[in-house]
Amino acid sequence: MATKRITQDTFDEVVKENIEEFEMSPEEALNEAIQQFETQGVNLLNIIKAVPTVDSESGTVTRHPVLEALDQLNQVLQGAVTDKESVKAFLVRFSSECGADISHRIAAGSNNAYPTLKFLVQKYLKDPDMLPVTLDTMAALLNGQPDLIQTAEIQMLCDVLQENVASETVSVSCVRLIRLSCTMHEMNRRAFVKAELIPLLIQTLEKNPQSTVAIKEACGALRILTVDDDVRVPFGKAHDHAKMIVEEGAMKALLDTLRVHLEDSSLSGDLCLTLGRLAVRNEFCQEIIDLGGLKLVLQVVNNNMDNQIVVKQVLAMLKAIAGNDQVKVAIVNAGGAAIIVQAVSQHIKQPGVCEAGFAAIAAITLRNPGHAKIVMEAGTAPVVIQAMQIHPKEVATQKQACMALRNLVARSREQCQSILALGAEPLIRKALACCEDEAKAALRDLGCEVELKELWKGEKNPIIR
Known part of the structure; x- marks a missing residue:
């Protein structure tokens, strides 16, 4: 496995050298540089693999677009740009650049993008128009690199969600950011649970019963709390978190939501998948049956027999709850x-x-x-x-x-x-x-x-x- 690392400047200089000294085409120069470093055992995950733009006057390599977008956000912090529409445009551009590839996000993170976005979120905390955009931009940066978030911001995000749980736009953006912060990061999950995230996610379901996006994001965040996907931690708390979620009343909230959205194939599949992730104890499996969940779930699969994604989600849920002997009987009898x-x-x-x-x-x-x-x-x-x-x-x-x-x-x-x-x-x-x-x-x-x-x-x- 490649373990060596190089800087973006080193990579760009090699590509530039291939073009200027060896007269390669830009595409050939880029491919040659990638092959050269990979042969040397260099991990290029953090490298933006694009032909660098060279300034015609100075001959130097210009900054990559993601860093140029970050420079624009720093101008906002410095007070050079105050117009909200311009700020929105800068945030959207930075999000787009981060969405291109993990290397773009790593480059931005290495250039202190996180502190910049943290201050922007704090700046627009009370602005319902700007807050979702800043949260979405921070989510774009943290996607795949949740180590960037700090404990103080974990509490800040829970406070934001608590204050805006009934606001579809803010809650969707906030929950998405929280979900990405918890993906493959056990310590972040524990910190969010300690900050009372679980009841807030259930409230998000209850306060936004007609919002497909809010329900999907809340379900995704609940599920991410119940996985052990961080290889750095020998023992996770997935089971404990699932237990806490159920004890907070999630089963009833999820089933009530499912009743409302039975005709929505994508959403009903998501809800069934979430229910299955929570069925980690005999009594939890039985609770689903007692609340009328089995009839609903079988109705979902019957309604969506042609949809392989929904079918797979429901089958996974049935397998999970069939760990209870009485539930097995109920499934067969139904x-x-x-x-x-x-x-x-x-x-x-x-x-x-x-x-x-x-x-x-x-x-x-x-x-x-x-x-x-x-x-x-x-x-x-x-x-x-x-x-x-x-x-x-x-x-x-x-x-x-x-x-x-x-x-x-x-x-x-x-x-x-x-x-x-x-x-x-x-x-x-x-x-x-x-x-x-x-x-x-x-x-x-x-x-x-x-x-x-x-x-x-x-x-x-x-x-x-």
């Missing part, structure tokens, strides 16, 4: 097994849908032979076999397919022959290469010959007393 099989069958060329569907099937059939029989009667086995044939290199799909087949026969051995007759064994043996444990479990429970390794026998190294 006809959920047939709906899952139909959804996977309709989108069988989409590995993500197959993975989510087979995971749901494995969950509702686990330790339940009655469910296994119902699921088999719904035509599951041929769909699983077909998906394994279509997606031989999709590891996650193969893994979940093996788990589904295993659970279908684990306590219902009478199903083995019908599954083997479909050609399951050779497909499962091929899957041994990518998901050995799951494939061996499926082969074993199907009654096929399989070599099971005993990893440790307790020999040779006796316990020393």
Whole structure:
């Protein structure tokens, strides 16, 4: 892995040298510089890979557009520009430059863009017209580099959201900025939760019931609090955060919102996905059922059977709540097994849908032979076999397919022959290469010959007393 770094000036000078001394075309000079540094093991993530503009009079490399846009924002801080329309134009230009590539954002961050934007946010805190624009600009900068935000600004953003929770434009911009600040950053998540972010996000849902954008952003922010995606931290607090979100009343707020937006495919899928992320305990899964959530969720998938994104989101949610044995029963009794099989069958060329569907099937059939029989009667086995044939290199799909087949026969051995007759064994043996444990479990429970390794026998190294 490349670990060396260079400055933007160094890269630009090499490109300039290739053009002037080696008479390369601008495109050739750029490609040559990139190849040269990558061969040397240099990480170019922080480098803007563009042909630098050279001043015709001085011959020096001019500043990159993102830095020129930052210079304009600094003029606002210095009082050289006060017209709001001009300031808006500067903010929009800087956001656009940051949106071009992560290297543009890194270059801006390295040139103290964050302090500049922090002061601009503070400057327009009480201006409902300018505040959303400044928040959006800060979000553009922090996208992919959440380390820039400081503890003081975390509290400031929560205060902004609290004061403007009923304002669609401000709350949308503020929540988006918070979500990006928490992405792949565990310590920021903890700091925002400590600053009482969770109840504010639920209030955003409740105070903006008709705003699709506000609801989507609030759902996204709630979900980002429930993931462990920061490799720098050995143990995250995703489970604790999910528990806190549910205890603040999020389930009811999400389901109430879902009832209002059942006809909005994109939004209903987002809400179902969020519900699934919160189903981390038995009692939380049951709460969804008690609040009438299962009927709503099945209605969502029936209404959007042609939409692979929504189908995948709902299947993932059903898998999550099926961790509760009573919920499994409710899903099957509501006809959920047939709906899952139909959804996977309709989108069988989409590995993500197959993975989510087979995971749901494995969950509702686990330790339940009655469910296994119902699921088999719904035509599951041929769909699983077909998906394994279509997606031989999709590891996650193969893994979940093996788990589904295993659970279908684990306590219902009478199903083995019908599954083997479909050609399951050779497909499962091929899957041994990518998901050995799951494939061996499926082969074993199907009654096929399989070599099971005993990893440790307790020999040779006796316990020393």
